[in-house]
Amino acid sequence: MFKNVIVRVPSKSVVEGISSANLGKPDYNLALKQHELYVSALTKTGVNVTVLEPNDEFPDSCFVEDVALCTRKCAIITRPGAETRRNESALPDLQEALSKFYEHIEYIKAPGTIEAGDIMMVGDHFYIGESARTNREGAEQMIAILEKYGLSGSIVPLKEVLHLKTGLAYLENNNLLVAGEFVKSPEFEKYNKIIVPEDEAYGANCIWVNDYVLVPEGYPTVQKAIEDLGYKVLVVDTSEFRKIDGGLSCLSLRF
Template identity: 25%
Template sequence: MKRAASLLQYTHAVVRHIPNSFCEHALRKDTSKLIDLEKARHQLRVYIENLKACGVEVIELDPNETLPDCTFVEDTAVAVGSRVLLARPGHPSRRKEVTAIRNCLKNTLGLTDLHEMPDDDTDATLDGGDVLFTGREFFVGQSKRTNASGLKILSDTFPEFPVTGISVSDKLHIQDVATMATGDVVIGGGDATAKEIFQNIKSSAHFPYTFIDVETDGGVNVLAVNDHVFHKTKQEIGEAFYRTLLDKVKAKPVEMSFTEFAKADGSLTCCSLRLNLHYRQLT
């Protein structure tokens, strides 16, 4: 458990600021809800300050107007400690986002344990949002964005951890269905489809966890950071889950509004790529 907990402790996070093109051109299922750009930028600033308050050094990247989804940096890579697999996002319009992340990890942070999706398997796709890492194992969403070849490459990159594929059917990513609140608490559920997916995660787990079921989709996505748990406001996640979260999760709650990102199918985990550059000293 100590090893698992240390892998949900972070020293650094990469975030990317929001381009003007985000409101009109970010990929999303429902385009009827207008995104308030300034409000979204304020929410991201609060998110960044909360990461810093948890002891995380934040590297802030400039936006790219030609990449409207670039603020969702989690999809560009999967990191365990300081080992990173650079992803190949499933939607072609997002693949150029990886370049800035690669440059940051290599040149700004000086990481050397970087792994690429192989050139000889160009059909392999992997979104970081489809990867639920518990600190002890991976659950990988098999979705429109992540396929079996992407799962295999992730498994080869992190061979010391069990990897289980989970079909997420009509959901965008597995982290729309389940996330880690602490090293041993998994929050999941939502609508009927999400509940079925969450049940598959429960039955496939190689290790014991405390599973907390959520009735509404909005509350599922939380973010564990250095003995804190980031969560959305009571208005966004509902009174019942808000109470459950505060009562059952033994981590310091950090509440923030993320309404504008939700309109673009985004959530708390999406907006940072988190690393622990001291992890190998902890093992």
């Protein structure tokens, strides 16, 4: 169960966020409203939400998930692969917020790069995507830190998607949402796979929080499949974050 969540309010510069989506620039005011509704959905799951102030210097900084991995034993500050995001992980308010919850905080060091959007937690094991943003050195450093605390990790090479969790979402109870290149991955054979249809691939980025599942708005097949498994579903519109390659999981640290 999760007790705490950290989010960062989108800044006005969010319209300049990194994008490969070709969906146009986000509407700042609509992004703010969607973010408020996202936080509201999270509070319904019973977590305490720490809200960090917007930071105009970093257009993508609302995607707070990428800059730290929060485990039950320690927090690990990452080193983002995107150059424009490299210094987000050093922001004092983030470090201060994490230090309130964690006695042990570790750091990924150069030349390693890793973004936690590439990391999927299943119990005490962490699947780490080797991607354009996460290199082998970063993944190996992360695994070494996890093992220091009695946790484990394994590397999954990515071919198509931006981040591992672009196409995977672990919903606890052995249930795994799977899209695109991961449908036939041998690493995930042991799970009860819920295959996401190609035309709803973005909907694969859901998040489980205390027996609720947050699902992006507009993906009815995904929503129904999750409801059929017995989860309580909260639907959240993320249209403006999709325009800058973001989804539900990217917008929070959950621990």
